[in-house]
Amino acid sequence: MGIKGLKQVIADRAPAALRTVEMxxxxxxxxxxxxxxxxxxxxxxVRSEGQSLAxxxxxxxxxxxGLLYRTVNMIESGLKPLYIFDGKPPTLKSGExxxxxxxxxxxxxxxxxxxxxxxxxxxxxxxxxxxxxxxxINEQAxxxxxxxxxxxxxxxxxxxxxxxxxxxxxKVWAAASQDMDTLLFGAPVLLRNLTVPAARKLPIEEIHLxxxxxxxxxxxxxxxxxxxxxxxxxxxxxxxxxxxSGYELIQAHGSLxxxxxxxxVAKGVPEDWPFDMARELFRSADVSDCTENxxxxxxxxxxxxxxxxxxxxxxxxxxxxxxxxxxxxAGKGQQGRIDSFFKISSKRNQPSKDSxxxxxxxxxxxxxxxxx
Numbered sequence: 001m002g003i004k005g006l007k008q009v010i011a012d013r014a015p016a017a018l019r020t021v022e023m024x025x026x027x028x029x030x031x032x033x034x035x036x037x038x039x040x041x042x043x044x045x046v047r048s049e050g051q052s053l054a055x056x057x058x059x060x061x062x063x064x065x066g067l068l069y070r071t072v073n074m075i076e077s078g079l080k081p082l083y084i085f086d087g088k089p090p091t092l093k094s095g096e097x098x099x100x101x102x103x104x105x106x107x108x109x110x111x112x113x114x115x116x117x118x119x120x121x122x123x124x125x126x127x128x129x130x131x132x133x134x135x136x137i138n139e140q141a142x143x144x145x146x147x148x149x150x151x152x153x154x155x156x157x158x159x160x161x162x163x164x165x166x167x168x169x170x171k172v173w174a175a176a177s178q179d180m181d182t183l184l185f186g187a188p189v190l191l192r193n194l195t196v197p198a199a200r201k202l203p204i205e206e207i208h209l210x211x212x213x214x215x216x217x218x219x220x221x222x223x224x225x226x227x228x229x230x231x232x233x234x235x236x237x238x239x240x241x242x243x244x245s246g247y248e249l250i251q252a253h254g255s256l257x258x259x260x261x262x263x264x265v266a267k268g269v270p271e272d273w274p275f276d277m278a279r280e281l282f283r284s285a286d287v288s289d290c291t292e293n294x295x296x297x298x299x300x301x302x303x304x305x306x307x308x309x310x311x312x313x314x315x316x317x318x319x320x321x322x323x324x325x326x327x328x329x330a331g332k333g334q335q336g337r338i339d340s341f342f343k344i345s346s347k348r349n350q351p352s353k354d355s356x357x358x359x360x361x362x363x364x365x366x367x368x369x370x371x372x
Contacts, residue, residue, distance in 0.1 A: 002179035003227040005243030010207065013247060014215020020203035027078035031191060032163035034177035035083040035152065036133050038195035039141055041178070042066025043131040055313045063137050064144055064312060070195050071150060072322050075296075075329045082172060082294050083145055083152040084159045085138055090234070090281055147304045148326060149297035153288075161185045161285035169290035174206075183209055184227045184282045186220065217251065224282045225256035234278035239268035299326040 010017055042063045053062040074081050145152045155162035163175035164185035174189035175182050182190050192205040213223060229246045231237025238260070241249070249259040256279070260269055301323040308314040 002181050002232070003184065004231045004237055005246070006180040006183070006227060006230060009226070009230075009243045009247050010212055010215070012244075014212050017208050017211030017215055019206050021206050023073065023077040023079065023204065025206075026074075026191075026204075028080075029078075029174065030080040030082065030172040031174050031176050031194065032082045032084050032166045032172040033195060034159045034163055034175070034179065034182070035085045035138070035141060036159055037178045038070075038083070038176075039063045039067065039133045039137060040131060041196055042070075043133065043137075059312070060137070061312050061314070063133075064140060064308065065314075066195075066197055067141055067144055068148070068308070068319075068322055070197070071145075071148060072325050073198070074194075075150075076325055078329075080296055081150060081176075082166070083141075083150065084162045084166075085142070085152065085154045086159045087155045087157050087286075090157055090286070143307060144304075147300045147307060149299045149330065151294035151296060153292065153294070156288060157286035158185075160187075162287050163187065165285070165287040165290055171290055171294070181227060181232055181282070183207065183212060184224050184232070185285055216247065221279075221283075222250050222254070224279055225259075226250045227282070228256060228275050228278050229259065232278060234281055235273060235275055236270045238265060238270070241265065241268060296330070298330040299323050301327070 007018075042065065043060070053065070054060050071081055142152055153162070160175065160177045160179050160182040163172075163177060164182050164187035166172045167175045167187045167189065174191050175187035176191040176194040178192055180190075186209070188209050190205075190207040190209070192207070193202040194204055196202045212218075213220065216223065216226075218226070226246050226249075228235050229238055229241055229249060230243060238246075249262075249265065250256070253259045253262075256275055260266055260275075301320065304319055304323050305316060308319045309316045
């Protein structure tokens with residue numbers, strides 16, 4: 001779910017933290033990607049021309065189609081993707097998971113009604129709501145990534161927390177996820193829409209945590225407190241408090257504890273609200289020690305053909321074309337970023353030189369002396 005309204009708060013109060021970029025901007029970057037949110041996006045993607053979303057016997061393939069082609073596109077652009085899979089969810093998330101189960105049950109009823117009425121638009125809407133990343137889908141995704149030569153890792157707990165930890169440790173440059181709570185876990189850079197299907201034509205969003213804190217005038221703990229007030233996977237939001245008022249409460253009172261002492265706020269606080277436990281989960285998430293080294297290898301072309309063509313009924317020509325792109329990219333090695341070729345001087349307002357290499361300040365000074 002992420003944090004309700006957090007992006008809007010950032011856009012309003014810390015616009016310098018948010019920018020849109022194109023894939024080539026990320027050349028040479030290593031990025032840890034939340035696999036679950038990516039696979040979900042691929043599952044609900046609209047059918048593209050020439051691509052089947054299921055095999056002849058009904059096995060879903062849209063997640064594999066999306067994962068293959070979007071990852072190839074990243075690697076072709078010079079980006080190094082590392083996919084992180086969810087581990088065991090924290091106990092505190094059980095309430096959110098129960099709500100999702102209830103929503104799925106309602107969606108199943110609505111889907112049946114829509115099918116009986118022949119309402120195509122409503123059918124598509126409910127099918128998207130019923131999309132779920134199952135253990136089988138995760139295992140197929142891992143198998144595909146291994147054959148592509150792309151590294152992956154299963155987190156001890158939440159994937160977005162592990163992505164953030166890897167970025168903080170310098171193993172990758174950024175964490176990629178649709179969930180804004182990745183910032184609460186401390187990711188220095190968050191990329192959104194990186195794995196959104198190309199057909200949706202959404203720009204990649206790059207959000208810098210240091211600029212977020214600077215623009216809001218918050219510490220990391222205050223950002224966490226605001227996120228909890230707005231509502232996250234571990235706590236319901238406070239009734240009557242929206243993004244604007246949530247920001248203003250922390251800005252004016254400094255902490256969540258101080259904010260909820262206000263009478264107008266206290267009456268909207270949910271019963272048995274475990275905000276302190278949620279805060280600790282964001283502060284000290286269950287993540288790995290971030291010491292594992294990851295490598296990007298050449299693809300197993302025949303393995304890809306066996307899996308995708310012979311088992312999952314993909315078009316062989318397209319699979320071999322995708323594999324050829326991976327091989328070509330692997331042959332180029334690590335593509336460096338242009339900014340790595342230049343040293344940025346910390347000195348500012350250095351005197352410029354004219355076309356002959358003469359220091360302009362000295363030249364101007366000598367003219368002044370001549371006039372004297």
